[in-house]
Amino acid sequence: MKPISFQNITYSQMNFEQVFSHITSFMKDDPLGNYKLMLGTDSQIHTDHTRFITGIVIHRVGKGAWACFHKEIIPRKMRVLHERISYETTxxxxxxxxxxKDKMDQLIEIILPNIYQNASFTVEGHIDIGSGERNKTRAYVNEMVGRIESLGFEPKIKPHSITASGYANKYTK
Structure with missing residues (x-):
């Protein structure tokens, strides 16, 4: 797999090791916190390409977050909804x-001494789909949720998929 570059409003080029360092620093600032590591992707069709944004958010519940994203451009309009949703999940x-596993263990080690003081760490995969009757993506919910569950992540769909439908969506425009 080719190296993936990340960015946010502070840093224009980060490799994954730098991203991971920011996440661990953020968690070490308050090892008593309740943390959610949330990953999710959204896309937007433009005139001659489709832009995909994958967000990484570490949320200290009630006390802020640190986030970054990876941008990928496909040089064509991806009009087939299933293809686009499937690629977002990929x-x-x-x-x-x-x-x-080693990286996840490092994150768990930060809060582990404090779990009896209610520190917590969960991992979520956010999918920009919904199960509502009027939602065109509802036909793909079971498939995409199954893919996220197979990673060992807790799947979240609209309206709870804020990393995909909120944070990543902001940068697809």
């Missing part, structure tokens, strides 16, 4: 694969 899976 990009989320690719970023999730960077969080190896």
């Amino acid at each position: 990009l989320t899976e690719e970023v999730a694969s960077l969080f190896t």
Whole structure:
């Protein structure tokens, strides 16, 4: 897999090791916190390409967050909804694969001494789809949720998929 570059409003070029360092620093600032590591992708069709944004958000519940994203451009309009939703999920899976067992263990080690003081750490995969009757993506919910579950992540769909439908969406425009 080729190296993936990330950015946010502070940093224009980060490799995954730098991203991971920011996440661990953020968590070490308050090892008593309740943390959610959330990954998700959204896309937007433009005139001659489709832009995909995959977000990584570490949320200290009630006390802020640190986030970054990876941008990928496909040089064509991806009009087939299933193809686009499936590719969004694939990009989320690719970023999730960077969080190896060793990396996850390092994050858990930060809060582990404090779990009896209610510190917590959960990992979520956010999918920009919904199950509502009027939602065109509802036909793909079971498939995409299954893919996220197979990673060991807790899947979240609209309206709870804020990393995909909120944070990543902001940068697809």
